[in-house]
Amino acid sequence: MKPTGIVGLGAVGSRVARQLTASGSHLAVFDTDHGAISELRSSPNTVALIDANLRDDMTDVAVVATPAPQAPIALDLLRRGVHVVTTTDDPDDVHELLGHDAEIERLGRCLVVGAAASPGMSGLLVAELRQRFDEIDEIHAAFHGTGGPACARQHHRALGGDAIGWHDGEWIERPGGSGRELFWFPEPIGGKDCYRAELADPIVLHRAFPTVNRISARVSATRRDRLTARLPMMSPPHPEGGLGGIRIEVRGSLAGARVTHVAGIAERTAVIAGAVAASVADQLQGLVSNGGVPAGVVVLGDGRLDETALMTAVIQRGIEVFEYIGAAD
Amino acid sequence: MAALSLAGILAGAIRLRGRGGVPPERGGWRELSRPRS
Numbered sequence: 001m002k003p004t005g006i007v008g009l010g011a012v013g014s015r016v017a018r019q020l021t022a023s024g025s026h027l028a029v030f031d032t033d034h035g036a037i038s039e040l041r042s043s044p045n046t047v048a049l050i051d052a053n054l055r056d057d058m059t060d061v062a063v064v065a066t067p068a069p070q071a072p073i074a075l076d077l078l079r080r081g082v083h084v085v086t087t088t089d090d091p092d093d094v095h096e097l098l099g100h101d102a103e104i105e106r107l108g109r110c111l112v113v114g115a116a117a118s119p120g121m122s123g124l125l126v127a128e129l130r131q132r133f134d135e136i137d138e139i140h141a142a143f144h145g146t147g148g149p150a151c152a153r154q155h156h157r158a159l160g161g162d163a164i165g166w167h168d169g170e171w172i173e174r175p176g177g178s179g180r181e182l183f184w185f186p187e188p189i190g191g192k193d194c195y196r197a198e199l200a201d202p203i204v205l206h207r208a209f210p211t212v213n214r215i216s217a218r219v220s221a222t223r224r225d226r227l228t229a230r231l232p233m234m235s236p237p238h239p240e241g242g243l244g245g246i247r248i249e250v251r252g253s254l255a256g257a258r259v260t261h262v263a264g265i266a267e268r269t270a271v272i273a274g275a276v277a278a279s280v281a282d283q284l285q286g287l288v289s290n291g292g293v294p295a296g297v298v299v300l301g302d303g304r305l306d307e308t309a310l311m312t313a314v315i316q317r318g319i320e321v322f323e324y325i326g327a328a329d
Numbered sequence: 330m331a332a333l334s335l336a337g338i339l340a341g342a343i344r345l346r347g348r349g350g351v352p353p354e355r356g357g358w359r360e361l362s363r364p365r366s
Contacts, residue, residue, distance in 0.1 A: 131364065186358045263361060311363070326356025 001289060003028045003047060004281050005062030005082065007073055010150065012087050012116065013065030015274025016281070019317055025282065028058045061284045063087065063115075063277050067150035071096040078109045083293055085280050087116040087273055089154055091164075094119070094200040098207065098297055105296035112298045112305075115280040116273035118143045118217075118246060119204035121265065123301030124276070124311050125248040125321070126209060129261045136252035137213045141201050142183040142194045144220040145244030145269050159221055160230040161198030166206045166215040177226040181218060185245035186266040186322045192245070194218035195226065208301030220245075244269030262324035272319055279313035280305065 003026035006017050017029055028047040047058070061083045064070045068090035074097060077084050088094060097113045104111050114120050122141050130136055146152040162173045179196040201217040209215075247264040265272060283305055287293040294304040301307065315321060 128361070128363070264358065321361040322358040323361045324356055325359050 001026075001285060002058065002060050004285060005030070005059035005077075007031075007062060007064045007077075008066035009033065010065060010067070011270035012273045012277065013063070015270050016063050016065055016087075016277045019274050019278035020281065023278070023282065023317075025285070060288045061085065061281050063281050065277065068093040068154065069096070071100075074111060075100060078104055078107060078111055081107075081109065083110040083284050083288065085112045085115045085277055085284065087120070087277050088114060089116060089118060089200050091198055091200045091203060094203055098203070098299075101297040108295050110284060110293045110295060110298055112280050112284070112300070114200060114204050115277045115300060117244065117269045117276065118199070119201045120276045120300050121246055121272050121314070121319075122201055122217075122248055123205060123208050123299060124307055124314065125246065125263045125265075126205065126250055127301045127303070127307040128311050128321075129248065129250045129263055130209075132254065132261055133250070133252035133259060134254050135211075136209065136250050138249075138251035139205055139209065139212055139215045140249040140251075141205065141215075141217040142181075142185075142192075142220070142247040142249075143199075143201075143217070143245065144185055144189055144192050144194075144247075145242055155197075155219060156225070156228075158197035158199055158219060159195065159225055163196035163198055163217075165196070165202050165217070166212070168213055177221065179218065183218070183220075183247050184324070185247050186264045186320075189243065189245040189266050192220035194220045197221075204299045205301065208299045208303075243267070244272065246272070264322050264324065265319060266322075267319055275314045275317040275319050276300070276310075279310050279317065282313065283310060 004020055006013050006027060006029045009029060009031040017027055020027055059082060062077050063085045064074050065087045066073060068088050070086045070088040071093055074084045074086050094114055126139055146155045159176045161176045163176050165172050174196050176197045177195050180193050182191055183194050184191050195218055197219045199217040202215045205215050243266060245266045249262045251260045284293060298304045
């Protein structure tokens, strides 16, 4: 088996590398930053490349964990015959990648779009909760915290942009920073005021669950975040991000009754993203060996990968997943 | 200019106002239960 490629060793990429080396995978990592790559160079399982291209004969599966846009790198790798896992959370980047479905299917390659925390883990949580319903008709996602600096900049832009949501069969646009709701995340995060924002999750979740009538996504923000959302960032983002959270609420019906289920995670966003991307890359490597890689664009939740196995793998990589019990349905 | 400034301040105040929501009075988080495979 060829090593798994990783392009970009920022907060997320380095977590993917750590997760994969911890589970015994061989890696070929590429970054232009000498400092980021020096730690991995010493690993006997790692081929480290600086200022050089990840060659197509080196790997069958590559994780792209660079700042957005990831589409040019991902499409280049796909056209050279590599299956690609992207970690992008940028709505424009996600749109661009989803638009190449026909070409990627023709190439016989697989592109997993948004295998990170949000999107990514959000789709896995919905797929997990989906099993408790006859039918689901609403998905409401909320996020707290950011991964690395690129993710923090994306979060800042998102609050100042136009938030999209899927509402009764059509896309709606609302101003970012509006629509406050108090959501309860797993401890120690607790209650956070969350607002609409320009997020990729509704796009990805609608692709995965096209029959759902309403999909919304919000992020937590402070008054200062909202006040300065349309200005340049006042202070440089933290290199590793802080504790992050995901809260997914799914509504639907079971045996004719209305039912709501809520699942959540409290963990560093880059750690969640790293565990998800590493688990997806591992599963694709296994499918390469069996010849069962799905061709075309895949999003987590659409059922084209084994999502039960992915959730198990993510939990085994140390991500604790919770459900909210006892609230009125 | 003064009118525009006043409008900006009022818009900012409206955007940031409010006292938040109500925390849940019962229930809590527990580890996700999953069907046995």
